[in-house]
Amino acid sequence: GAGVSQSPSNKVTEKGKDVELRCDPISGHTALYWYRQSLGQGLEFLIYFQGNSAPDKSGLPSDRFSAERTGGSVSTLTIQRTQQEDSAVYLCASSLETTGFMNIQYFGAGTRLSVL
């Protein structure tokens, strides 16, 4: 596609349920990133993929959070047993390269997650 696509755009769930958030990066982009934007914490890095592997998972806040990427393309962020503090906008970004001056990250519109 022309840009980074995220789905759903909005998700409302009940506390304790599992959710899956999807990111479809720009075609040909090898690197994919997940961030979280919340009122209290601002914009935080969660995890980064190079191809299908995740060299940096340092931002995942707990073991309830996991992510995978298959075929070097689509990525899914899964939150198990959601808590109210998980409510945030989850942003995905992709970049053509992982190093050098051309590593520009392009962001999707985000998934707004509300945990009731």
Add this chain to the structure above:
Amino acid sequence: GNSVTQMEGPVTLSEEAFLTINCTYTATGYPSLFWYVQYPGEGLQLLLKATKADDKGSNKGFEATYRKETTSFHLEKGSVQVSDSAVYFCALRAGKAAGNKLTFGGGTRVLVKP
């Protein structure tokens, strides 16, 4: 660790006023610096970037200069328009050793009134 500090908003201006948003950073090595903008109801968009000291990034009338001596990357625009109302984020990327992730400042909301 790496961090970015930017002035808190909101910043309220009249159309055609001069805008400055201060941004300072702490990082190891030589980071690349970015300004992203988030218009109401939209996702983050790259506004401009600079990859080494003394580089000036510019786009849509906005400018920012990478100042290594003061570890700053202040955003400026000489004459703002109502359409510039948005949240502006300063960010750094410290490079491969730091995982290529972006570290963001807290964002500055700018409101331009006619």
